[in-house]
Amino acid sequence: MxxxxxxxxxxxxxxxxxxxxxxxxxxxxxxxxxxxxxxxxxxxxxxxxxxxxxxxxxxxxxxxxxxxxxxxxxxxxxxxxxxxxxxxxxxxxxxxxxxxxxxxxxxxxxxxxxxxxxxxxxxxxxxxxxDAELVSRLVGRRRERDPLAELTHREREVLSLMAQGLTNAALSEELVLSPKTIEGYVRSVFTKLGLEPGEREHRRVQAVLRFLRWQ
Incomplete structure (x- = not known):
């Protein structure tokens, strides 16, 4: 390379x-x-x-x-x-x-x-x-009226790892959960953040952007 x-x-x-x-x-x-x-x-x-x-x-x-x-x-x-x-x-x-x-x-x-x-x-x-250090620092911060407040601890963990660039397969390996379970958590994150499927927006990217902005 x-x-x-x-x-x-x-x-x-x-x-x-x-x-x-x-x-x-x-x-x-x-x-x-x-x-x-x-x-x-x-x-x-x-x-x-x-x-x-x-x-x-x-x-x-x-x-x-x-x-x-x-x-x-x-x-x-x-x-x-x-x-x-x-x-x-x-x-x-x-x-x-x-x-x-x-x-x-x-x-x-x-x-x-x-x-x-x-x-x-x-x-x-x-x-x-x-960088994982960047994500971990963001996770430790809080804001009032946090739009991520509805996420469970596991869903926030999934979103945090998504922010580091991990794919679903990598999430499955990192969290020792089945691919189907990971897919369920990811869908739940999208739903709770109000990210509906659409051709113009990549929901994974939009979810990470919200995570980074509101931590």
Whole structure:
């Protein structure tokens, strides 16, 4: 699997490239900033881009802006964004504007090489991967008039794992429940959140968006 890595910190960038190589990835190029990243992808399209969210010149959202530009001309490329910070608005943008094959992980997650490699491959395969730490922090927060209040503990657990990008099959394995039982919980979540079947909206994505906004 061919990968391009982008980060302004040379030590982190080189370390990332070495880690990926050890996990069987082919790191075809490295970028120091968002403009260089976009140019590299235009010249030699990889399977996945792994980029820091904050890069020069502004150290704000250059990584996600580069990801949006890449998605506009190379929609088949998986996009994995890394950050030192938990920033919910960036996660919401990924969920709303990108049609799958995206991920948001905290940089600390990279220390678990096996899990990181799995997440990169999931993004390359079209899945959405959200850092478990982000989801767990959101779960711990509460708001008045919570629209998720009708969900049972198990239904909230299912929705929390859905927010991390787990499919029904993965939910079944994670919770040690039959696929049919998982399907029942997912249907119940959709029903309680008022998400009716429709051609224009993906109910799974809409459920996760509500979860992220109201935690």
């Amino acid at each position: 061919r990968v391009i890595v982008a980060d302004d910190a040379v030590l982190f960038r080189e370390g990332m490239a070495r880690i990926l190589a050890e996990e069987g990835f082919d790191v075809v190029a490295q970028a120091r900033n968002s403009a260089e990243l976009v140019g590299l992808v235009r010249r030699d399209t990889p399977d996945v881009v792994i980029t820091d969210l904050r890069m020069p010149p502004g150290f704000a959202d250059e990584g996600i802006e580069a990801a949006a530009e890449i998605r506009s001309f190379a929609p088949q490329v998986g996009l994995m964004l890394l950050s030192q910070y938990v920033e919910v608005h960036h996660v919401l943008r990924l969920m709303e504007e990108f049609d799958g094959a995206v991920g948001y992980l905290l940089k600390d997650r990279v220390s678990d090489l096996g899990a990181f490699a799995v997440d990169v491959r999931r993004v390359a395969g079209g899945e959405v991967v959200i």
